[in-house]
Amino acid sequence: MIKFLFKGIIRDSSRSVLPIIIISLGVALTVLLSGYITGMMGDTIDQNARFETGHVKVMTKAYAENKDQVPIDLALLGVDSLVKSLQNEFPDMEWVKRIRFGGLIDVPDEQGETKGQGPASGLAIELLSTKNNEVERLNLKSSLVTGSLPTQRSEAIIGHEFAEKLRISIGDSVTYFGTSMNGSMTFANFVVTGTIRFGIASMDKGAIIVDVWDAQQMLDMEDGAGEILGFLNTGVYDDEKAEKVKNAFNSKHTGNKDEFAPVMLKLRNQNNLDGLLTYVDLASGLFVAIFVFAMSLVLWNTGLIAGLRRYNEFGIRLALGESKGGIYRTLVYEAILIGIIGSFVGTAIGLGLTYYLQVVGIDVSGYMDQANIMMPSTLRAKVTPSLFYIGFIPGLFAMVFGNMLAGIGIYRRETATLFKELEV
Amino acid sequence: MSTKQILKLDNVVKKFPVGDGRYFTALKGINLEIDKGEFAGLVGPSGSGKTTLLNIIGSLDSPTEGKAIVMGQNISELTHKESAKLRNIHIGFIFQVYNLLPVYTVFENVEFALILQNVSASERKKRVMEALEWVGLQDLADKKPDKISGGEGQRVAIARAIVKKPDIMLADEPTANLDAKNAHQIMRIMKKLNEELDTTFLFSTHDEKVMKYLERIITLKDGSIAEDKQVTPQKTLK
Ligand SMILES: Nc1ncnc2c1ncn2[C@@H]1O[C@H](COP(=O)(O)OP(=O)(O)OP(=O)(O)O)[C@@H](O)[C@H]1O
Ligand SMILES: [Mg+2]
Numbered sequence: 179m180i181k182f183l184f185k186g187i188i189r190d191s192s193r194s195v196l197p198i199i200i201i202s203l204g205v206a207l208t209v210l211l212s213g214y215i216t217g218m219m220g221d222t223i224d225q226n227a228r229f230e231t232g233h234v235k236v237m238t239k240a241y242a243e244n245k246d247q248v249p250i251d252l253a254l255l256g257v258d259s260l261v262k263s264l265q266n267e268f269p270d271m272e273w274v275k276r277i278r279f280g281g282l283i284d285v286p287d288e289q290g291e292t293k294g295q296g297p298a299s300g301l302a303i304e305l306l307s308t309k310n311n312e313v314e315r316l317n318l319k320s321s322l323v324t325g326s327l328p329t330q331r332s333e334a335i336i337g338h339e340f341a342e343k344l345r346i347s348i349g350d351s352v353t354y355f356g357t358s359m360n361g362s363m364t365f366a367n368f369v370v371t372g373t374i375r376f377g378i379a380s381m382d383k384g385a386i387i388v389d390v391w392d393a394q395q396m397l398d399m400e401d402g403a404g405e406i407l408g409f410l411n412t413g414v415y416d417d418e419k420a421e422k423v424k425n426a427f428n429s430k431h432t433g434n435k436d437e438f439a440p441v442m443l444k445l446r447n448q449n450n451l452d453g454l455l456t457y458v459d460l461a462s463g464l465f466v467a468i469f470v471f472a473m474s475l476v477l478w479n480t481g482l483i484a485g486l487r488r489y490n491e492f493g494i495r496l497a498l499g500e501s502k503g504g505i506y507r508t509l510v511y512e513a514i515l516i517g518i519i520g521s522f523v524g525t526a527i528g529l530g531l532t533y534y535l536q537v538v539g540i541d542v543s544g545y546m547d548q549a550n551i552m553m554p555s556t557l558r559a560k561v562t563p564s565l566f567y568i569g570f571i572p573g574l575f576a577m578v579f580g581n582m583l584a585g586i587g588i589y590r591r592e593t594a595t596l597f598k599e600l601e602v
Numbered sequence: 603m604s605t606k607q608i609l610k611l612d613n614v615v616k617k618f619p620v621g622d623g624r625y626f627t628a629l630k631g632i633n634l635e636i637d638k639g640e641f642a643g644l645v646g647p648s649g650s651g652k653t654t655l656l657n658i659i660g661s662l663d664s665p666t667e668g669k670a671i672v673m674g675q676n677i678s679e680l681t682h683k684e685s686a687k688l689r690n691i692h693i694g695f696i697f698q699v700y701n702l703l704p705v706y707t708v709f710e711n712v713e714f715a716l717i718l719q720n721v722s723a724s725e726r727k728k729r730v731m732e733a734l735e736w737v738g739l740q741d742l743a744d745k746k747p748d749k750i751s752g753g754e755g756q757r758v759a760i761a762r763a764i765v766k767k768p769d770i771m772l773a774d775e776p777t778a779n780l781d782a783k784n785a786h787q788i789m790r791i792m793k794k795l796n797e798e799l800d801t802t803f804l805f806s807t808h809d810e811k812v813m814k815y816l817e818r819i820i821t822l823k824d825g826s827i828a829e830d831k832q833v834t835p836q837k838t839l840k
Contacts, residue, residue: 179717182710189705494701496662498715498762499690501683 183512187519192487193512196480198520201577204473205524205569206531208466210559212568213532215462217560219455223415223445228315229381231448232407233271233420236260236427240437241404248278248299248404250359254440255402268423270411274310275403277302277393281356283336283386285344294344298336300354300386302393306331315409318374318387324348325372331392334368337385341373348372354386358398366396377556408442420444466572473576474583481513481584492588506585513581514574521573528569535559606638608673608770608802609659615667616654616825628654630825631668636804638769641796641835643805645813646822652806655822656772659804660693661685673769690718694763694801696773700755702747702762708734709743712762719766733765734758737791753784757791764795770802771795777809789815793835 187194227233237245241252254260257275264273279300287293303312305328313319318327323338325348336346346352350370358364368388376382394400408423410416427442446452492505500508539556616629628651636642644652657663658670661677662685670677673692680688689695702711712733716726734740737757742750750758756776763771771792777785793815795801805812813819814835821829 182706182714182717185710186703186705490701491703494703495714496686497660497689497695497697498718499686499688499693500718501686503683504686504718 179508180511180515183508184515187512187515193484194516194519197477197516197577198523200473200476200480201517201520201573202524202527204469204576205521205573206528208469208572209525209528209565209569210531210535211465212462213528213561213565214535214557214559215458216562216564217532217536217558219458220560221558222454223451225378226449226451227409227415227445228317229376229378231443231445231451232274232405233410233415234408234423234427234442234444235448236264236406236408236440236442237404238438239441242441242443248280250277250279250357250397250399250404251361252438253277253359253399253402253404254406255399255438257403257406258401260440261406264406264408264427267426268408271423272310272409272411274304274312274407274409275390275405276407277390277397277399277402277404279356279393279397279404281354283340283344283384284353284355285346285350286353294346296340296344296384298340298354298384298386300356300388300393302388302390305387305389306391311409317376321374321376323373323375325370328371328389331389332366332368333371334386334388334392335372335374336370336387337382338373338375339382340384340386341370346370346373352386354396356397358396359402360398362398364396364398366392368392406440415445417444417446420446470572470576470579473572474580477577477580478583479580481509481581482587485509485584485587489591502588506588509581509585509588510578513578517574517577518570520577521570524573525566525569529561529565532559532561532565536561608636608638608640610635610671611655611659611668612671613668614655614658614665614670616651616658616663617666628825629658629665632825632827634820634827634830636770636802638802639796639800640818641793641803641816642818642820643807643812643816644820644822645807646828647808650822651825652822653774654825656774656804656806659770660695660772661688690715691766692769694766694768694771696756696759696763696771696776698775698778700752700759700779702755702758704747707744707746708739708750708758711747711758712765715762715766729765730761733761736764736795737761751784753780753787756780756784756788760788760791760795764799764801767799768801770804772804774806775809776805777807777812782811785809785811 236254238252238254241249244252261273261275279302281298281300283296283298284292285294303316304310305312313327325335328334348370351367352370353365353367355365374387390403394402410419421444424442424444431439431441446455495505496502536559539558541556611632611634614629614632615627617625617627620626632655644655646652654663658665658677659672661672661680664678673688675688677685703714706714709730712730713726716729721729731740731743734743737760739754739757739761742754747755777788780788789812792803796803805816807813816833817835818832820827
């Protein structure tokens, strides 16, 4: 019977083409949107983790409360032993120190006069240590535009645009001016070994990257760091694991009312990511629901029209001894077949488009200047396994639901009335 | 009773609502028995109730009053499903317009009745080809309905109805759309099936050509049986 129905669908294009087009479109859009959201969210989360939040992050309570102001005076102290104990307790994670700082970069000419000056946001990482993956994590090598990475102390890399603005060349010496951890003026000289572009608006504006040891010296922050970031060795953020680590760590420090006591936050707790993730889940769920609804309405109507055209056929089939229920069931089977075909086509199209957007991406750097969330300046979709089936849900559901509604007309009509139409 | 009874109508009345709570009485107490192997026809002017009566016998409609027993089953008491089953197994329909499903081939149109009975594919093929042979159309098996003539279409419709070897064939004005030559051919095919397979036929017609083949003529007038007589068909027809 299914084979028989299938032949009918294939041969009677008026029965199949329009619904298949509608479903394909809807499914393709669903797949694309879903891939786009996953890609965008994945990239956003990944980037936040790498550059800012880690999978978990340890700070002092006071620092955590004011972290937007990068309060180096509230930094953690005794970080070497803290990192060791973290490594012991959570061996399947990597723990790294980072210091964020802000100040002024001054570029002197040969005579020592200021050639250029600009505000810089500094990031100190364990750049010279070989025991961690920070260089890979921040993609430093491939983000280099000119020069090379620092190999010794008192060397720095700076943002490429920033360097151009201040007319800094490789090998130039620049001076950093800022405040130390205890509030006094401080300065340090760095030799620029390379310029860098991350493709992240908030990082590219005016960045200087130095080694943590240099920053500690410069900021009078011996054995201190603003933040300790923890990364799961899988490299992928896992909210449940992060939650466990966070709870295990924080439970040891709950009694401590000191504002310099360490506290751990997971990625989701930082940078408004929790709200963003929840919002995206909600938005995509809503989108799919609206889609199913709209498509069902359209397919209901096409089903009704197709049904009217087929009353003659239904009459013959009744006469041949098919029951109304049987005919109704075959309509549902047909809807399932068409839904599957449409979903297949739509999924293929959607995957193609998603793949295209994965490779090409959409450049949104123009809109990102004001963003306080760290987002990639090129949004890319991502082809994930779920995209291969996600479109079938709205595709099948809308088609079957629409046709079930349309098919009710068969029950409403008297058998003899359906049959009468044969006599014309 | 020497022969098997196919149907028995006992005082069958059919009223159709015509608005304002009033009714039009299309059948006014029909009593009728038809036995296996009969070749009978309902004749009478337009509006006399022939189609209404065939629909009731075919369990597409049910009587307002009275009892219609077809193949031992009371039409009024059947559920949708049971009446579908009765049609599927025991009754073959032939219409004035041959009503083939346009997207299917001749073969598939005939096959459909057997698919409904869950007959296996190999058995279906055998029986469909056999039925097409009965009506002389085995060569047109793969043609679509819009590629064959009206007479051929009606022969496919006969094959479709006969392929499941029903106990009774109900044919409502089967020749109305055919020319004389095709009408005679159709009637000869049906007579042959009646003789060879012992299939019962009940026609509705006002076509003289059909009447010449009938062995029993039941005349309806205003929803009542005016006359019911056995006749000797003219075997000499060419
Ligand atoms: N569903 C219906 N509602 C109201 N009246 C109906 C209905 N069906 C049939 N009738 C009426 O019942 C009467 C008998 O109709 P029927 O179709 O049985 O006649 P018939 O003998 O088959 O006529 P014809 O030779 O034209 O086919 C007609 O007057 C018709 O108008
Ligand atoms: Mg009629």
